[in-house]
Amino acid sequence: EVQLVESGGGLVQPGGSLRLSCDASGFVFSSFSMHWVRQAPGKGLEYVSGISSNGGTTNYANSVKGRFSISREKSKSTVYLQMGGLRLEDTAVYFCARDPHRLLGPGGYFDLWGRGTLVSVSS
């Protein structure tokens, strides 16, 4: 089955760290760029970060730049989001999403989404 499964969410204090994982299966992981998109409770979708198919290029939303880091591991078909310096406003469901384009650039879209993992930042 073609799917993405996120894990690693939980409750963390402001300033804390968390690493999210997204396990891919059912498709050739190395052929797709991968992304993280988040959704705060009752709010809309917000792009977080992306990584090209070979891991050579990454991008970040301004709201997380310098605090979050995306990576991928081909042997495990897994993409990670290392989150640090967490803030209250980072509270959200974090979705992993697949983009059929290998590169990060114009024309990308998200054709497969995971069910998400909830990150709650609270003291």
Added chain:
Amino acid sequence: DIQMTQSPSSLSASVGDRVTITCQASQDIFKYLNWYQQKPGKVPKLLIYDVSNLATGVPSRFSGSGSGTQFTFTISSLQPEDFAVYYCQQSDNLPTPTFGGGTKVEIK
């Protein structure tokens, strides 16, 4: 960053109605505009990519048009399963993709 403005933020419509949602970009994004549907408690689903291309398995009652900074998403005949929130998303990047605020389509 490119800002995406969707309108309306919500609308009420009846089954069978024609529904139109607009999305305006803060700068020219050429043809790099996608649309997603999200039902309550569910994962977003890609409906249309590159302005007007239907994603696999998406019914033909959904369509998209536009170019540059003005884009339109249409449901030709609203069905009960179409009540959801719809998001536009620009993929011209500069520096990253961004989503519109969403349009909630409710039952009248």
